[in-house]
Amino acid sequence: MPRRPGQTAPRTKSVGLRARAWWVIRKNKVTTMAGLLLTLADGSQKDAKSNLTHYLRALSRSGVLSRERIPDGKLTSNGVYRYRLEKDFGAKPPVVRQDGVYDPNSGALHPFGTEDTEPAMNDAMDVLKKNAPSWARGRLPKRWTTPRPPSAPFAPATIPATPARY
Numbered sequence: 001m002p003r004r005p006g007q008t009a010p011r012t013k014s015v016g017l018r019a020r021a022w023w024v025i026r027k028n029k030v031t032t033m034a035g036l037l038l039t040l041a042d043g044s045q046k047d048a049k050s051n052l053t054h055y056l057r058a059l060s061r062s063g064v065l066s067r068e069r070i071p072d073g074k075l076t077s078n079g080v081y082r083y084r085l086e087k088d089f090g091a092k093p094p095v096v097r098q099d100g101v102y103d104p105n106s107g108a109l110h111p112f113g114t115e116d117t118e119p120a121m122n123d124a125m126d127v128l129k130k131n132a133p134s135w136a137r138g139r140l141p142k143r144w145t146t147p148r149p150p151s152a153p154f155a156p157a158t159i160p161a162t163p164a165r166y
Contacts, residue, residue: 017045018055022093029085056083062101062110
């Protein structure tokens, strides 16, 4: 990288949120979204959480980071992800592209994996339907309940989508 007139050392200040996130990830080796937001977000970014979510998900899909779901102690929460650095590319931050993650340090492209790391929304609804307690099955919205054959005993009653007005 060429130096500007009067510059004696390489640049140590990064300008983008993703570049600063890469520096924090390289330093800490293990981090969470909340930790990154506390360290990096200063209010000048438009939507820092969304930006970092897309960046971390792309890095984990390409194998640069590994992610693990950990419980956060809240009763109704699904937990949070802990991201661990698996491949340290160097000082220049990886760039997310449509077909993978580009490493500007070596010039290599790391393609995304073929597996989808996030469950589809339909899968989440199926899990919700299967794990719903028996007293709540009739109270779930109609699109969440699976149709039962007429011969099935004790089919739960469904509540109409719109309540009757008196």
